[in-house]
Amino acid sequence: MNAPAQAAHLLPEIHQRAVPPALVEALKARFGERCSTALVVREQHGRDESVYSVPPPAAVVFAESTADVSDAIKLASEHNVPVIPFGVGSSLEGHLLAVQGGISIDVSRMNKILAINPEDLTVTVQPGVTRKQLNDEIKSTGLFFPIDPGADASIGGMSATRASGTNAVRYGTMRENVLALEVVTASGEVIRTGTRAKKSSAGYDLTRLMVGSEGTLGIMTEITLKLYPLPEAISAAICSFPSIEAAVRTTIQIIQMGIPIARVELIDANTVRMVNTYAKLTLREEPMLLMEFHGSPAGVKEQAETVQEIASEFGGNAFEWATTPEERTRLWTARHNAYFAAIQSKPGCRAISTDTCVPISRLADCLLDSVTEADASGIPYFLVGHVGDGNFHFGYLIDPELPQEREVAEALNHKLVHRALTLGGTCTGEHGVGLHKMDFLLTEAGSGAVDMMRTIKRALDPKNVMNPGKIFAL
Numbered sequence: 001m002n003a004p005a006q007a008a009h010l011l012p013e014i015h016q017r018a019v020p021p022a023l024v025e026a027l028k029a030r031f032g033e034r035c036s037t038a039l040v041v042r043e044q045h046g047r048d049e050s051v052y053s054v055p056p057p058a059a060v061v062f063a064e065s066t067a068d069v070s071d072a073i074k075l076a077s078e079h080n081v082p083v084i085p086f087g088v089g090s091s092l093e094g095h096l097l098a099v100q101g102g103i104s105i106d107v108s109r110m111n112k113i114l115a116i117n118p119e120d121l122t123v124t125v126q127p128g129v130t131r132k133q134l135n136d137e138i139k140s141t142g143l144f145f146p147i148d149p150g151a152d153a154s155i156g157g158m159s160a161t162r163a164s165g166t167n168a169v170r171y172g173t174m175r176e177n178v179l180a181l182e183v184v185t186a187s188g189e190v191i192r193t194g195t196r197a198k199k200s201s202a203g204y205d206l207t208r209l210m211v212g213s214e215g216t217l218g219i220m221t222e223i224t225l226k227l228y229p230l231p232e233a234i235s236a237a238i239c240s241f242p243s244i245e246a247a248v249r250t251t252i253q254i255i256q257m258g259i260p261i262a263r264v265e266l267i268d269a270n271t272v273r274m275v276n277t278y279a280k281l282t283l284r285e286e287p288m289l290l291m292e293f294h295g296s297p298a299g300v301k302e303q304a305e306t307v308q309e310i311a312s313e314f315g316g317n318a319f320e321w322a323t324t325p326e327e328r329t330r331l332w333t334a335r336h337n338a339y340f341a342a343i344q345s346k347p348g349c350r351a352i353s354t355d356t357c358v359p360i361s362r363l364a365d366c367l368l369d370s371v372t373e374a375d376a377s378g379i380p381y382f383l384v385g386h387v388g389d390g391n392f393h394f395g396y397l398i399d400p401e402l403p404q405e406r407e408v409a410e411a412l413n414h415k416l417v418h419r420a421l422t423l424g425g426t427c428t429g430e431h432g433v434g435l436h437k438m439d440f441l442l443t444e445a446g447s448g449a450v451d452m453m454r455t456i457k458r459a460l461d462p463k464n465v466m467n468p469g470k471i472f473a474l
Contacts, residue, residue: 015100017102019059020079020081023079027075031072034062035062042056042060043056045057045106046098047089047097048090049089049090049353050091050092051406052094052435054094057084057098057101057102057104059104060103060104060105060106061103061105062106062109063107063109069221070184070188070189073184073187076465080465082101082467084096084097084103084105085107085156085467086104087108087157088151088152090153091434092353092355093437095215099469102465107128110127110128110221113126114222117196118141118143121143121227121228125222125223126222127156127159127223129154129155131147131148131153138227142229143230145177146171146177147163147164147168148167150165150335150336159211159223160215161430164391164430165430166263166335169262169389170260170263176226177225178224178225179225180223180224182221183218183220184218185217185460185461186217186218196224213471214432214467214470214471216461217456217461231294233299234262234292234300235293235301235323236322236323236327236328236332237290237291237307237322237331238283238319238320239311241316241317242287242315244268244371244383245364246287246314247316247387248266248364248367248368250310250311250314251363252361252364254307257306259306259307261292261293262293264292264386264388265291265387266289267287267290267384268383270380271382272284272286274344274345274382275338275341278344278345279341281333281334284318289387290335338382339351339382341382345397346399348400349397349400351382351395351397352410352413353396354393354394354416355429355430355437356416357426357429358390358420359425362390362423362425366423367385369419370415373412373415374396378408379405381394383395394413396412417443427440427441427443427444434470438472453471457472457474
């Protein structure tokens with residue numbers, strides 16, 4: 001696809017459904033001040049971290065219970081009006097935008113931890129609980145929840161997008177770590193899927209169906225998660241490399257040797273420079289791997305020494321180790337600040353974020369060719385990656401007022417996704433499809449599989465009120 005053809009891919013056609021005054025009146029009667037039509041509130045709930053500009057929802061309902069969510073959906077369904085779930089607004093793919101109008105259901109006030117079962121290594125939470133809040137509240141049990149997408153996302157949003165992040169190489173994604181759900185369906189019915197048992201063969205796996213459905217099949221109101229014992233010892237390290245290829249080759253060898261590394265993250269030299277400026281750090285401005293090891297003191301030491309030997313073979317140097325929580329936090333600041341540092345580096349810009357994931361053996365092929373294309377384009381970018389599982393992200397920094405920059409960035413993204421698919425990968429490793437990747441999903445999965453997804457959507461949501469216009473157009 002050439003660059004001009006990308007214009008059709010920028011935003012699917014918008015068909016705003018009218019929101020009748022009777023619905024707004026009914027919502028205000030039911031929720032009082034917890035239903036807002038104030039423009040500033042609607043605009044807050046009508047924008048995420050994507051580059052899309054879409055009219056805001058007609059109203060925002062602040063839910064505080066499952067009954068609130070159920071009642072709001074029932075009222076919206078009666079008037080054939082879309083509902084869009086909202087957590088903390090950190091989506092990168094336009095998931096929470098009201099592309100067909102409707103009302104936003106904000107579940108951020110549903111932020112209670114409902115049950116902690118340390119003996120079974122499980123916890124049940126409401127969807128508005130954030131990952132940092134969860135770990136703060138369970139740390140006294142000696143357990144932790146490892147999924148870390150970087151942003152302090154809500155558990156509901158992480159489940160809806162099948163998120164993963166920096167620890168996925170060791171602990172998996174939300175798909176592997178959600179055991180059970182309470183979900184409000186498109187009709188307002190409350191159902192439960194799964195149990196706290198570690199496995200089940202009872203019927204269709206509705207939990208897996210809902211995890212990653214991006215709010216198009218229902219709204220999660222309770223989520224039961226796996227927990228893990230806090231490691232006896234944790235060691236973190238950063239290592240600089242003479243090239244991105246050297247860092248990637250190191251990562252591939254670490255994984256293929258079966259070293260049980262907990263995190264291995266790539267930051268390119270562009271991003272290191274941005275982070276140094278943003279966070280006033282003095283990291284070496286070269287491609288860098290950030291790594292973390294979990295286990296017994298002896299096991300962590302052995303893993304770290306082996307990785308250092310591998311890195312040295314590829315020119316890795318300037319190892320810096322950290323074993324205290326404070327030191328580890330300082331080292332990981334670079335990774336977690338990368339997005340914000342990049343945005344600040346070009347005032348007024350927006351980031352078009354990529355999200356491909358490939359088999360680890362093809363990581364170098366995919367990543368290095370994409371770096372060459374990005375460098376040649378002249379578009380500023382940052383590059384970070386959960387390279388331990390073959391997932392990496394470019395953030396192309398564009399001026400939203402310059403369509404030509406958007407087209408160049410979208411063309412780069414298209415080439416990258418096409419390359420990942422030909423190498424046996426996916427268009428989205430963790431951000432989800434949302435608005436941005438609908439065309440790519442069709443290419444990746446094929447028309448037959450997407451038609452099956454549509455069939456499921458129509459069966460469970462015949463009025464198409466649950467976050468319509470996401471994943472695929474009906």
